[in-house]
Amino acid sequence: MNKPKILAFAGSHRKESLNKKLAFAAAEMARDAGAEVTFVDLKDYPMPLYDGDYEDENGVPDTTKQLFDLMLAHDGLLIACPEYNSSITPLLKNTIDWLSRLRHDGKPLAAFAGKTAALLSASPGALGGLRGLVHVRSILGNIQVHVIPQQNALGNANDAFADDGSISDTSAKARVESVVTTLVETTKKLNS
Amino acid sequence: MNKPKILAFAGSHRKESLNKKLAFAAAEMARDAGAEVTFVDLKDYPMPLYDGDYEDENGVPDTTKQLFDLMLAHDGLLIACPEYNSSITPLLKNTIDWLSRLRHDGKPLAAFAGKTAALLSASPGALGGLRGLVHVRSILGNIQVHVIPQQNALGNANDAFADDGSISDTSAKARVESVVTTLVETTKKLNS
Amino acid sequence: MNKPKILAFAGSHRKESLNKKLAFAAAEMARDAGAEVTFVDLKDYPMPLYDGDYEDENGVPDTTKQLFDLMLAHDGLLIACPEYNSSITPLLKNTIDWLSRLRHDGKPLAAFAGKTAALLSASPGALGGLRGLVHVRSILGNIQVHVIPQQNALGNANDAFADDGSISDTSAKARVESVVTTLVETTKKLNS
Amino acid sequence: MNKPKILAFAGSHRKESLNKKLAFAAAEMARDAGAEVTFVDLKDYPMPLYDGDYEDENGVPDTTKQLFDLMLAHDGLLIACPEYNSSITPLLKNTIDWLSRLRHDGKPLAAFAGKTAALLSASPGALGGLRGLVHVRSILGNIQVHVIPQQNALGNANDAFADDGSISDTSAKARVESVVTTLVETTKKLNS
Numbered sequence: 001m002n003k004p005k006i007l008a009f010a011g012s013h014r015k016e017s018l019n020k021k022l023a024f025a026a027a028e029m030a031r032d033a034g035a036e037v038t039f040v041d042l043k044d045y046p047m048p049l050y051d052g053d054y055e056d057e058n059g060v061p062d063t064t065k066q067l068f069d070l071m072l073a074h075d076g077l078l079i080a081c082p083e084y085n086s087s088i089t090p091l092l093k094n095t096i097d098w099l100s101r102l103r104h105d106g107k108p109l110a111a112f113a114g115k116t117a118a119l120l121s122a123s124p125g126a127l128g129g130l131r132g133l134v135h136v137r138s139i140l141g142n143i144q145v146h147v148i149p150q151q152n153a154l155g156n157a158n159d160a161f162a163d164d165g166s167i168s169d170t171s172a173k174a175r176v177e178s179v180v181t182t183l184v185e186t187t188k189k190l191n192s
Numbered sequence: 193m194n195k196p197k198i199l200a201f202a203g204s205h206r207k208e209s210l211n212k213k214l215a216f217a218a219a220e221m222a223r224d225a226g227a228e229v230t231f232v233d234l235k236d237y238p239m240p241l242y243d244g245d246y247e248d249e250n251g252v253p254d255t256t257k258q259l260f261d262l263m264l265a266h267d268g269l270l271i272a273c274p275e276y277n278s279s280i281t282p283l284l285k286n287t288i289d290w291l292s293r294l295r296h297d298g299k300p301l302a303a304f305a306g307k308t309a310a311l312l313s314a315s316p317g318a319l320g321g322l323r324g325l326v327h328v329r330s331i332l333g334n335i336q337v338h339v340i341p342q343q344n345a346l347g348n349a350n351d352a353f354a355d356d357g358s359i360s361d362t363s364a365k366a367r368v369e370s371v372v373t374t375l376v377e378t379t380k381k382l383n384s
Numbered sequence: 385m386n387k388p389k390i391l392a393f394a395g396s397h398r399k400e401s402l403n404k405k406l407a408f409a410a411a412e413m414a415r416d417a418g419a420e421v422t423f424v425d426l427k428d429y430p431m432p433l434y435d436g437d438y439e440d441e442n443g444v445p446d447t448t449k450q451l452f453d454l455m456l457a458h459d460g461l462l463i464a465c466p467e468y469n470s471s472i473t474p475l476l477k478n479t480i481d482w483l484s485r486l487r488h489d490g491k492p493l494a495a496f497a498g499k500t501a502a503l504l505s506a507s508p509g510a511l512g513g514l515r516g517l518v519h520v521r522s523i524l525g526n527i528q529v530h531v532i533p534q535q536n537a538l539g540n541a542n543d544a545f546a547d548d549g550s551i552s553d554t555s556a557k558a559r560v561e562s563v564v565t566t567l568v569e570t571t572k573k574l575n576s
Numbered sequence: 577m578n579k580p581k582i583l584a585f586a587g588s589h590r591k592e593s594l595n596k597k598l599a600f601a602a603a604e605m606a607r608d609a610g611a612e613v614t615f616v617d618l619k620d621y622p623m624p625l626y627d628g629d630y631e632d633e634n635g636v637p638d639t640t641k642q643l644f645d646l647m648l649a650h651d652g653l654l655i656a657c658p659e660y661n662s663s664i665t666p667l668l669k670n671t672i673d674w675l676s677r678l679r680h681d682g683k684p685l686a687a688f689a690g691k692t693a694a695l696l697s698a699s700p701g702a703l704g705g706l707r708g709l710v711h712v713r714s715i716l717g718n719i720q721v722h723v724i725p726q727q728n729a730l731g732n733a734n735d736a737f738a739d740d741g742s743i744s745d746t747s748a749k750a751r752v753e754s755v756v757t758t759l760v761e762t763t764k765k766l767n768s
Contacts, residue, residue, distance in 0.1 A: 012435075012436070013435065014435060014436040014437050015437055017436075049433060049474050049475050049478060050468070050473070050474050050475070051396075051397065051398060051475070052396070052398040052401075053398050053399055084434070084477075084481045084484075085480060085481055085484055085523055085526060085527055086522065086523060086526035086527075087472070087477065087519060087522070087523045087526075088471070088472075088477065089434070089477075089481075090433050090434050090474045090477045090478035090481055091433050091434070091435070093468075093471065093472065093473075093474045093477055094433060094474035094478075096469060097468045097469055097473075097474055100468075100469055126702075127703075131526075134330075134710075135471060135519055135522070137333070138326075138330075138470065138471070138519070139469055139470060139471045141329070141339075141341045142341070142469060142470035142471075142515075143341075143469055143470075144341045144342070145341060146338075146340065146341055146378075147333075147341075148338065149333045149334070149335075149336045149337060149338055149339075150336070186338075186382065189381045189382050189384060190378065190381050190382070192381060192384065204627075204628070205627065206627060206628040206629050207629055209628075241625060241666050241667050241670060242660070242665070242666050242667070243588075243589065243590060243667070244588070244590040244593075245590050245591055276626070276669075276673045276676075277672060277673055277676055277715055277718060277719055278714065278715060278718035278719075279664070279669065279711060279714070279715045279718075280663070280664075280669065281626070281669075281673075282625050282626050282666050282669045282670035282673055283625050283626070283627070285660075285663065285664065285665075285666045285669055286625060286666035286670070288661060289660045289661055289665075289666055292660075292661055318510075319511075323718075326518075327663060327711055327714075330662065330663070330711075331661055331662060331663045334661060334662035334663075334707075335661055335662075518714075521717070522710075522714075524725075525713070525723075525725045526725070527725075528725045528726070529725060530722075530724065530725055530762075531717075531725075532722065533716075533717045533718070533719075533720045533721060533722055533723075534720070570722075570766065573765045573766050573768060574762065574765050574766070576765060576768065
């Protein structure tokens with residue numbers, strides 16, 4: 001069969017974002033595990049804060065449509081999201097909410113329904129952003145994404161990455177790899 | 193390939209439990225969708241309230257071991273659970289917690305890890321028990337169960353079942369069938 | 385003692401936002417219950433999507449500081465928030481996350497810690513936005529807001545408001561009033 | 577005014593339960609903070625797993641009625657609950673569900689509505705049982721308990737207690753004291 005297609009991105013687009021680094025490192029692992037992977041930076045898909053009046057006047061932003069088309073062209077999502085006040089980032093929630101306004105072939109939630117997803121998180125602290133993933137998981141599940149039960153929160157992430165972008169610590173790396181490999185395998189099976 | 197094996201049960205074992213009826217009706221649908229289905233009544237697997245002292249003295253109950261073996265012999269779970277005070281029933285939580293004490297081939301959470309599951313709920317009220325499933329989903333996900341995003345809460349369930357145990361209302365029936373069919377398909381694919 | 389000071393706002397700033405109407409009607413009720421109430425429209429406090437790079441370069445927006453000062457001058461929050469994809473709106477999450485960047489007298493989370501809050505939701509559908517409040521409640525609790533257990537989700541809200549902005553249906557009105565009165569009483573007691 | 581009355585107990589009744597020790601130590605702190613405190617061991621209030629058929633035949637157990645009367649006679653709850661599979665213990669959920677069957681003066685949820693509560697957790701591991709409290713908090717909030725936002729999860733609890741039952745580590749002790757003191761103050765104010 002064809003390679004499963006994975007779209008990888010982070011819920012933050014700060015230049016030095018630890019979660020962007022993590023999504024990037026995980027994307028490489030997904031390639032090694034046999035997937036075709038596209039890494040995107042949400043910086044390149046700027047959208048205004050969702051507002052019904054804005055949508056009524058201007059429609060859905062072009063950046064939303066571009067990301068929507070990318071979502072349609074992929075089978076699974078690899079998302080690294082920081083925890084802001086114990087929950088999802090406004091950036092990721094805003095992106096999801098805009099994407100949920102578009103249909104494909106008349107089908108609602110076409111960007112999400114039936115996709116697989118794996119969740120990762122990185123943070124400078126010890127917990128690694130674990131609590132934020134609870135809300136991200138719940139939101140994605142409610143829009144029909146098959147979020148795999150495995151996830152990983154990478155703590156002390158300021159020191160986690162080598163110069164080439166890979167995860168230095170062997171056991172931390174293995175934990176992320178295990179999540180990523182499971183995503184690739186699950187996506188392969190569910191799309192067979 | 194072989195038929196996917198589904199274990200169906202309810203989170204209540206009251207004689208006239210609406211969720212037992214729903215699990216039973218859903219089990220029949222899973223058979224129609226190509227699965228091999230075992231329906232069990234938790235009444236037949238009585239366990240004391242979990243207590244570490246009890247376990248130290250008596251070990252894990254035989255009923256837990258029997259249900260554990262059944263879990264090992266199945267690929268997916270079809271669970272109908274009522275909502276008690278906006279959450280899981282003590283019966284289902286207690287059963288899960290006892291089962292989680294047993295290992296297979298040294299592996300923890302062997303009753304759960306890698307299984308698929310679909311969640312249903314029935315209630316006499318309008319909401320159908322939706323809030324309880326949030327906790328059940330979170331608990332199962334945390335013990336590595338692949339809970340499919342689709343679920344159904346059957347409201348006004350006192351009048352929902354025909355004499356032969358099937359769901360009378362055509363559209364309610366179709367919604368449950370859609371969840372059950374997705375579970376069977378997902379289980380088939382993930383175990384291929 | 386002095387009147388408790390309540391700040392009322394909605395998690396949406398659409399012109400015809402049902403939640404803005406609900407927050408406005410509830411603000412009036414809070415006045416009747418003996419509070420001093422300020423109603424604000426988040427439209428008047430526009431903030432960019434939170435981004436650490438933006439903050440590093442530009443600092444916290446003036447609008448955030450203005451809203452922060454307003455928060456400091458009030459004892460309780462009355463928030464009506466729509467449900468977007470089963471969760472909080474990006475607007476409300478973004479506002480909370482920006483506000484959480486400011487300290488008062490060196491204290492973190494000064495806009496939130498020790499405040500009381502009541503949550504309301506309005507939606508055109510039957511459920512009224514109940515699921516979204518679960519995340520809002522969890523987020524506010526984690527930043528030390530005393531969210532009262534009472535809440536109300538106003539369903540079928542398209543037809544709920546009279547021309548003068550009050551809630552037409554007597555029993556729906558009474559349910560909202562009960563939440564608002566409890567907020568005012570609780571705020572009064574906790575600040576005595 | 578009168579002293580606030582606090583009922584303290586743990587969600588486990590194992591003889592050497594860390595959470596029982598924590599509830600006991602916290603009860604002492606609540607006394608020091610000016611409350612009248614009753615400590616109970618759920619071991620002394622054994623109840624069968626909730627089952628509607630059992631209730632139909634036998635009514636509510638006497639132990640439930642005794643604990644219910646105790647709840648009515650107190651203003652606030654101090655609960656230390658371990659995390660079982662990322663959620664509430666069957667013992668605590670079962671106790672809550674039985675208690676919720678009884679009314680006082682015709683009022684439902686009389687054991688809970690209007691009470692304050694503080695949540696603590698102890699565990700031998702690093703996280704201290706934090707995830708379990710999320711479900712306990714959500715359940716109590718839904719039955720109208722005013723759960724204060726402050727909580728504490730005591731990690732590495734095997735080594736946390738001195739021979740006299742107090743918490744040895746000064747900073748861990750201070751964190752628990754801060755939660756307990758806030759509970760006592762809040763209960764005092766809300767019952768003034």
